[in-house]
Amino acid sequence: MACACKAPQAAQSLDFVGSVCQRGQVMTAPTQANSFRTQPDDRGHFGQFGGRYVAETLMPLVLDLEREYAKAKADPAFQAEFDDLLEHYVGRPSPLYFAPRITEELGGAQIWFKRDELNHTGAHKINNCIGQILLAMRMGKTRIIAETGAGQHGVATATVCARFGLPCVVFMGATDVARQAPNVFRMKLLGAKVRPVAAGAATLKDAMNEALRDWVANVHDTFYIIGTAAGPHPYPELVRDFQSVIGKEARAQMLARTGRLPDLLIAAIGGGSNAIGLFHPFLDDPDVKMLGVEAAGYGLDKDHAASLAGGRPGILHGNKTYLLQDEDGQIIEGHSISAGLDYPGIGPEHAWLRDVGRVDYTSVTDTEALEGFQLLCRTEGIIPALEPSHAIAAVMKIAPTMPKDSVILVNLCGRGDKDIFSVAEHLGVEL
């Protein structure tokens, strides 16, 4: 077992930080190159994970995207346009905020937040959408499709489509359409067509199936903006690169403000795009530990969405990664209070980082996430989305066990306006 910390109880125990520290031995294992930041290989594999498991119809397009992305990456004009839009349209850099009252309340490590919830559209998702729509236009595509769970990625995609005048179709599970009504309306205001998907449990995985079906039938003119760091190569790589602005900024901001790097990074994980965006620029800083927080739903012995804790490697949606599945390889529906986390898989780079031991992963339940949500509201005057509320719940367990001069940096990847109705329902409050 590469990682002792995947067991749910590990994060609750006092030796959690100590167990993170032992990872140093794994990091110098001879199978590793000197850097954790050079993945994937030229075939899109992160160790045994990732790859390009798509139908033949999509394969030429995926190869084309790979070539085009390599060119864009090397083109200063592309990078300049991306940076310009992030600064003046998205509102970057997002602040790095020291949170004094939650720090005091938890009584241990200093807690800092990377405020990506202050971005235009209210979450980190827009960073990636800006990058992908610039790529789409470079490739001459004239129609955009996307899948969405919580609706944040759908809203971000609809936003960039409105900004650049491209038609947009967003596939969304019918269950999510019902529980994320405000975001559905936002997408419609922005001119997108929202297609409810009734198949399966009618959540994110089913929306992704339907988006892939649309893409396969419209490859000639359509670009699929995938919302998380998953899917066939080069998506996990390019989504990571676009989201890495989070970690690059945070690293520079932390050094400028404190003259040091954080001891521990914490981020919530569904597919894992906000987490990989924060972690990746720090991967080669050996003293910076990292913790990804999966959604344990009702508990790991019940319905949950923690693919690393409760899944095993398999192939779905274009990549090989940890999946919730039965013994026949049939996919099991994920459950989380957060519509953005209830996906039965995880981005392939996280699967690799877990197996090589560079990043630790834990999980928190719906109930714990609700506690995290309320704590941040009460102590800092910030209403977080339910996704980063999972990260806050992990902070509540870990911060008190760490010394007062240590630093935790948490990715506050989305704001909670969209979630207040479902939180009210869970707290038994009638609006």
Added chain:
Amino acid sequence: MTRLQSAFAKGPALVTFVTGGDGPTAEILDALVEGGADVIELGMPFTDPMADGPAIQAANLRALGAGTTTADLFRIAAAFRARHPELPLVLMGYANPMVTRGADWFADQCQQAGVDGVICVDIPPEEDQELGPALRAAGVSLIRLATPTTDAARLPAVLEGSSGFLYYVSVAGITGLQQAAQASIDEAVARLKQHAKIPVAVGFGVRTPEQAAAIAKVADGVVVGSALVELVGQHGANAAGPVRELTRALADAVHSAR
């Protein structure tokens, strides 16, 4: 000569698809044989059939809802082989159920059950190591898909390591919905046959005997799936009769080109 080679040696072949575990599968498979099908494709149900249209999606869910397991699929295949020693049987499905116990396990089960070939929708040549070597070692054909987006530069990679037949997906899309223009099929098949040393069968969107007859004039095989699966959906336990009838009409049309 392998069973697949024999099936295509007589002239254009009718290849029929149904989903395993959807309705009375053994009876339905026998109805396909009685109707004159030359190759049987048995669909392995999967929770997330991303390349399939509504008809086959629904069939997958019905089969899984009825509790169909991978072990059931291999029992169905082995029993079919016992009843029909000469007719080729191909498994078609998605990667995860095929590789979940290891490719060697899957290839070995195929061989023991008398399965002649495997079509895996979401393992392109680039990821061949996932399943290809195990199937070839077990003597089971890996049947690959070519599509309208498979250009001349890519075709050799698709053909490399594949055997049995080449499955030409005639539309860029999912199963059962659009139909390709006959002219585009003629052109594509002519192009594929210049490179392929194995038979070329055409599928996706083929529903009627008329379409099947037109395709059989140029291709080595015609694949029909969704139209048959819809009959299973409509008739359930009584599907064998209607399936036999449609298969007979399709087989007559395809074989008339011989």
